[in-house]
Amino acid sequence: MGAMSESVSVRCPACRREHFYEAPSYPCVCGAPVAPALDGHGTATAVAHRAWDEEWVTVRCADCGRDSQWPYPELGCGCGTVLRVPVATTSAVPSPEAAAPVRRRAFQPVAIRTARDAVTAAALYLRWLGYRNIRRADQRPPAGIGLAAAGLLAQVEPTVRPASRRDVECLWLTAMTESASCVYFSLAGYSPDARTRADALGVPLFVLDLTGTPQAVNAHADELDAAGA
Structure with a gap:
């Protein structure tokens, strides 16, 4: 337990x-x-x-x-x-010597009430997909908040402004320079040309609903949700 x-x-x-x-x-x-x-x-x-x-x-x-x-x-x-709130220092629990492959359970979201909650929801989802060591991206994006994991850059737009084509292109270009894949999360969705450009560039787009559950917007997002990291 x-x-x-x-x-x-x-x-x-x-x-x-x-x-x-x-x-x-x-x-x-x-x-x-x-x-x-x-x-x-x-x-x-x-x-x-x-x-x-x-x-x-x-x-x-x-x-x-x-x-x-x-x-x-x-x-x-x-x-x-x-x-x-202060956290206690606890002793480590030894890892199993031979852990069997773990099948992903259903994603359990956290409700979004603040911008911090939106970033937390995106980070939890990426961890559920199988990405590890999620952290704040080294390079700050022009809009929103950047997250990074091994081989991945993610951008979270926690405002009521729909993500634009330029937002998607900037994320994709930054990911290309770092030889990483990328994914975008937005609370307010995407402009039509942002969705068209993301489809052409292969950028998965997700909308975060207020329950904290990412909803796939394009086929690239569907594929990432199904396959994981």
Whole structure:
């Protein structure tokens, strides 16, 4: 059985209000739920600025021993402060000596309420496809947020602006210079010429609905969804 999250008491350093927080669980590629172990004796800190490396925490699945990165636990206080909940340091679970090939389970999305949620949803989907070591792309795209994995560049447009032809072309050109494939995620969809250009360039296009589930827009996206990484 996968790791289960426990509720801990979290005190806001700004207003001293006390909250009870339970970290959400996420599906490992093996299908087991995993959640970061919370430090009930630690002190929550206010999020003053965003840094990509601080947005993620490595969690090991107790069922298959796989290490994956998941969103760092955060809690919004009623006073307006965003709290980063302390995570316990846990000992590693040894990986199985001979793991059998894992068949992908159904994708389990996370609801999208903020731009950060949209990026998280795209990262979770890419991990479900089989991509590893997902991180913020080294080169910032002209629009949206760039993600990278081994051999892949992804772009996430978390605003209400449909992605344009130029957006698709810029992603494709950047991927070509890095000898990588690419994929685009958008909340508001794509302009007609963006879809036409993506079809010609072989760029998979996905629309993120508010449940956090990527919906394939073109045949290239259908193929990626079916085949995985």
